[in-house]
Amino acid sequence: MSNLRTLVFFATPPHNCSYLPDREATTMFVDPRAHIDKKLYSQLTVLGFRRSGSHYYRPHCEQCNACIPVRLKVDDFRPDRSQRRVLRKNEDLQCTMVPASFTERYYRLYATYIEQRHQDGDMYPPSREQFTSFLVEGATDSWFLEIRRDDHLVGLAAVDLLDDGLSAIYTIFDPELEDRSLGTYAILWQVEETRRRGLPHLYLGYWIRQCRKMNYKTRFRPIEALRDGRWRELSDG
Known part of the structure; x- marks a missing residue:
């Protein structure tokens, strides 16, 4: 071992x-x-x-x-006005955690998301093998958060369960529903799931100050950053 x-x-x-x-x-x-x-x-x-x-x-x-690795202290988190608006906007959605696996329904949503939003990224063009190697293989207590509206899959978030929290791996959603801010909604849902499980942290991956696509992470407070081997509250995000 x-x-x-x-x-x-x-x-x-x-x-x-x-x-x-x-x-x-x-x-x-x-x-x-x-x-x-x-x-x-x-x-x-x-x-x-x-x-x-x-x-x-x-x-x-x-x-x-x-x-910079960042994580959210869920017990101290309170949604701001914009995040509360996202929650209200998505009150009609249903969320379920299921074991991570490959299905054609998941892949179709993934392919649509990559093709319409990330043509300039490393994951374009999408493939079934890519989906599986990225989100399914190597799963260790790994889950998919299904986000549905009227039984139609509109979002999918890959989530890992850790000893001290959840780790948000990746989120995809229907690009036609961009005005719903489903990426933010998925994180807010994971915050509540982390609390429900009695765990302290939601890990959000890496934050890069100069990268505009990562700015959303510092809208969740209080957020901690790993610097010089210590987790400390990020005050300059």
């Missing part, structure tokens, strides 16, 4: 950064042969690692520390 002391890590060669132009990035990965159980995954997450399919990784760039 693997543990933090026995894990082996590998670093990728420098490659183009996915978030900041004219930057190179290096990523540190846990040896894919290691057995990562829920306890070890939780420990890695506290250290700033994320999961993508079967891979556990964190940025490891020599001359850049722009990628």
